[in-house]
Amino acid sequence: MKKQKYLDFVQSILSSDEDFLLFKELYQKRLPKSVKFINSRVSVDDIKSFLHSKWWQFFLPEFLSFSNVSFNDVEYVENVDVKSLGSHCFHNAWLFYIQEISAGLSAQVLDVKKWDLVLDLCSAPWWKTVQLADKLLTLGWWHVFANELSFARRKALVFNLNRCWLYNTSILWYDWVSVWDLAPEMFDKVLVDAPCSWEWMQYKYDKDVVYWDQQAAEKLAKLQKELLISWLKSLKVWWELVYSTCTLNPYENEWVVSAVLWEYSDSVELINVDVPWKSFWLEDYIDESKASLVARFWPHIQKTWWFFIAKLKKLKPLLVDKKEDARFFKKSEYDSSGALQDAVRNFLDGEWGVPKTSEYQFFASKEFIFVKDSKVIDNKWLFVEKQGIPIIKLWFKWDYIPQQWIVTVFWNSMNRNVVELDYNDLQKISEWSDIPWDYWFEWKFVAVRRNSVWLFLAKQVKNSLKLKI
Numbered sequence: 001m002k003k004q005k006y007l008d009f010v011q012s013i014l015s016s017d018e019d020f021l022l023f024k025e026l027y028q029k030r031l032p033k034s035v036k037f038i039n040s041r042v043s044v045d046d047i048k049s050f051l052h053s054k055w056w057q058f059f060l061p062e063f064l065s066f067s068n069v070s071f072n073d074v075e076y077v078e079n080v081d082v083k084s085l086g087s088h089c090f091h092n093a094w095l096f097y098i099q100e101i102s103a104g105l106s107a108q109v110l111d112v113k114k115w116d117l118v119l120d121l122c123s124a125p126w127w128k129t130v131q132l133a134d135k136l137l138t139l140g141w142w143h144v145f146a147n148e149l150s151f152a153r154r155k156a157l158v159f160n161l162n163r164c165w166l167y168n169t170s171i172l173w174y175d176w177v178s179v180w181d182l183a184p185e186m187f188d189k190v191l192v193d194a195p196c197s198w199e200w201m202q203y204k205y206d207k208d209v210v211y212w213d214q215q216a217a218e219k220l221a222k223l224q225k226e227l228l229i230s231w232l233k234s235l236k237v238w239w240e241l242v243y244s245t246c247t248l249n250p251y252e253n254e255w256v257v258s259a260v261l262w263e264y265s266d267s268v269e270l271i272n273v274d275v276p277w278k279s280f281w282l283e284d285y286i287d288e289s290k291a292s293l294v295a296r297f298w299p300h301i302q303k304t305w306w307f308f309i310a311k312l313k314k315l316k317p318l319l320v321d322k323k324e325d326a327r328f329f330k331k332s333e334y335d336s337s338g339a340l341q342d343a344v345r346n347f348l349d350g351e352w353g354v355p356k357t358s359e360y361q362f363f364a365s366k367e368f369i370f371v372k373d374s375k376v377i378d379n380k381w382l383f384v385e386k387q388g389i390p391i392i393k394l395w396f397k398w399d400y401i402p403q404q405w406i407v408t409v410f411w412n413s414m415n416r417n418v419v420e421l422d423y424n425d426l427q428k429i430s431e432w433s434d435i436p437w438d439y440w441f442e443w444k445f446v447a448v449r450r451n452s453v454w455l456f457l458a459k460q461v462k463n464s465l466k467l468k469i
Contacts, residue, residue: 001095003211003212004211004212004214005211005212006199006212006288007020007024008060008212008213009133009214009249010248010455011025013249013250013282014281015281019147019300019301019462021098021397022300023298023299023300025300026299026300026303027299027306029299031100031303031304031305032076032078032300032303033076033077033078033080033085033098033103034074034075034076034077034098034099034100034104034304035074035075035077035085035096035097035098035099036073036074036075036097036099036104036127036130036131037095037096037265038094038095038097038130038134038164038165039097039132039134039135039138040137040138040165040166041094041095041164041165041408041411042453043452046451046453047090047095047096047193049449050453051090054081055079055080056077056078056080056081057077057078057079057080058075058076059075059078060072060075060076060373061076061101061208061302061303061304061350062112063275063277063302064101064275065138066275066342067130067275067276068274068276069091069274071105071108071109071275073104073107073108073131073135074099074100074101074105076101079282081342082097084096084147085402086098087430087431088427088430089423089426089427089429089430089431089455090453090455092430093430093433093455093456094160094163094164094408095453096129097130097164099127100304100305101302101304101305102129102297102302102304102306102307103128103246103305104127104128104131105179105295105297105307105309106128106191106193106242106244106307106309106385107127107128107132107135107191107242108131108298109242109273109295109309109311109377110132110189110242110311111189111240112132112135112136112139112140112189112228114136114140114141114142115140115141115142115188115399116142116188116189117142117143117145117186117187117188117189117377118132118136118137118144118145118187118188118189118190118191119144119145119147119148119179119186119187119189119190119191119234120142120144120145120146120147120191120193121147121176121179121190121191121192121231121234122147122148122155122192122193122194122195123146123147123148123154123174124148124150124153124154124156124157124173125153125157126146126156126157126160126161127157128191128193129144129146129157129161129166129169130160130161130164130166132144132191133164133166133168133169134164134166136168137165137168139365141168141373141375143169143170143377144166144168144169144170144420145169145172145187145379145382145384146169146170146171147163147171147173147174147179147215148171148173149174149175149176150175151439154171154173154362154385157171158171158386160234160389160467161389162182162389162405163404163405163408164408165389165405165408165409167371167372167387167388167389167409168372168373169387170377170379170382170384170386171384171385171386171387171389172382172383172384172385173383173385174382176195176227176230176231176260177226177227177230178323179230179231179234179382180231180232180233180234180320180323181320181321181322181323182322182323182325182381182382183232183234183380183381183382184233184320184322184330184384185233185234185235185236185237185317185362185378186234186236186379186381187234187236187239187244188236189232189239189240189241190232190234190235190237190239190240190241190242190407191241191242191244191414192227192228192231192241192242192243192244192457193244193245193246194224194227194228194243194245194252195220195224195227195321196220196224196245196246196247197213197216197217197220197247197249197250197252199246199247199248199249206438212249215249215294217249217251217252218251220251221251221252221256224245224252224256225256225259225260226228228243228257228260229260229263229264229318229417232260232264232268232312232318232375233298233318233320235314236314237314237315237317238313238314238315239313239314240245240271240312240313240314241310241311241312241313241314242309242311242312243256243257243309243310243311243312244307244308244309244310245307245308246305246306246307247306247308248284248306250282250286252286252295252308253279253285253296253308253310254279254282254285254286254290254291254308255285255286255293257270257286257290257294257310257312258285258286258287258290260312261290261312264318266316267314267315267316267317267318267425268312268313268314268315269312269313269315270290270293270294270310270311270312270313271293271311272292272293272311273293273294273309273310273311274294275295277295277296277297277298277301277302278291278292278293278294278295279291279296280292281318290454293311294308295307295308295309295310295457296308296309304372306327307320323376323380325381325382325383327383328381328382328383333365334363334364334370335363335364336361336364336414337365340362340363340364340369341361341362344362344369344392345357345362347392347400348410351402351416351417351443351445352406352410352415352416352417352447353413353414353415353416353417354410354413354414356415358374359373359374360372360373360374360409361373362373363388366394367393367394368390368392368393368394368402368403369390369392369394370387370388370389370390370391371388371389371391371409372387372388372389377458389405389408389409390403390405390408390457391403391405391406391409392406402445402457403457404457404468404469405422406457407447407448407454407455407456407457408454411449411454412452412454413449414447417443417445417446418442418446418447418449419441419446419447419448419449419458419465420449420450420451421435421448421449421450422450425448426448426450426455427458429448429458429465429466429467430455430467432463432467434461434464434466435464435465436463436464437457437460437463437464437465438463440460441460444459444460444461445457445458445460445468446458446459446460446465448465456468
């Protein structure tokens with residue numbers, strides 16, 4: 001097959017020459033910054049009010065104003081009063097994080113509800129898992145199983161779920177086709193931000209990449225189709241799955257969805273994604289009735305990443321070959337005894353003034369004590385690699401060293417060993433600068449806050465406060 005330049009391919013799928021000229025002008029330009037606040041950790045109105053006083057401005061993109069649904073979880077931000085968003089103390093405390101507008105839509109389109117058991121099948125780099133778990137905690141509770149195959153990406157996923165205190169999560173380590181074999185029809189909602197050719201990053205940032213590989217895209221699309229069928233098998237009947245990619249070519253998007261719907265026309269149906277940006281001129285890959293139900297975003301129209309979203313509902317069971325994971329039946333190596341529960345509750349009460357409650361459950365490995373929600377999850381099949389948030393490091397056997405996440409979990413009930421810092425000192429300590437400190441508490445670890453916003457765990461060392469991460 002003759003090689004085709006990438007921009008020539010793009011021109012062949014756009015609706016007009018005018019569209020193509022605009023695409024060429026904009027597709028490699030820098031996008032506006034956008035952020036997502038952790039709603040379950042902080043009053044977003046209070047934080048915004050404070051940041052408005054520092055001249056920050058927040059706004060939603062104009063293209064979302066045409067939707068009948070409020071997609072407001074990720075917002076643009078301007079007039080930031082620090083060198084970069086990533087250096088701000090509220091970002092370092094993980095009250096917000098940086099997320100691209102269109103990439104933040106697929107988790108919102110899934111529309112999780114209280115008591116939903118959710119599977120995020122390709123979880124890294126973690127943004128969407130955080131959105132899902134944060135929404136569930138804000139609503140009241142239930143759980144996200146986050147699956148990631150790559151060790152390095154899974155490590156980053158765990159770190160960021162810890163930072164955001166999302167203890168209603170469990171980390172899985174399965175390849176892309178194993179989950180449905182092990183847990184058929186287990187989940188209420190499934191999010192699949194599918195493995196794709198990642199054209200957005202490749203062609204936007206690497207100016208040496210000129211040619212488009214159609215054969216590679218077609219091969220990947222066939223794999224995505226088989227994977228999407230597999231993922232649908234893990235979904236309960238009458239429940240919903242969102243399929244998304246950050247790639248432009250229609251083979252990995254419209255063609256995949258059309259092929260699955262054609263093969264399982266009596267078992268799966270397409271649900272409308274309520275935005276007006278559709279795939280109407282791609283009739284070679286999807287028929288018009290289906291094109292009106294999916295969503296597609298372009299850098300020259302919406303000024304976002306290029307992104308594709310489809311939402312499907314399962315109408316009938318799909319045939320599965322049920323298997324078992326031998327790891328699931330091994331005896332747990334964690335200690336969750338009553339003695340441990342009492343010891344940790346006494347520690348939190350004695351050092352931080354946290355009331356003793358059965359709302360949380362604690363369990364210990366050889367190195368750490370973790371906290372999770374005490375509600376029971378009906379997991380009969382999947383081996384969980386990690387759950388809960390590490391709050392205490394075990395030094396020898398019973399010497400407790402608090403970890404940063406202890407503040408993010410118990411901030412709303414701490415009333416002892418608490419330090420109030422002004423905005424300037426918060427910014428300094430978040431950038432790893434020591435703060436002069438002449439006041440001594442009864443304990444060397446203190447929780448740092450600003451008004452009602454709880455941020456960090458710090459350590460008293462001589463006459464200064466140091467950030468403890």
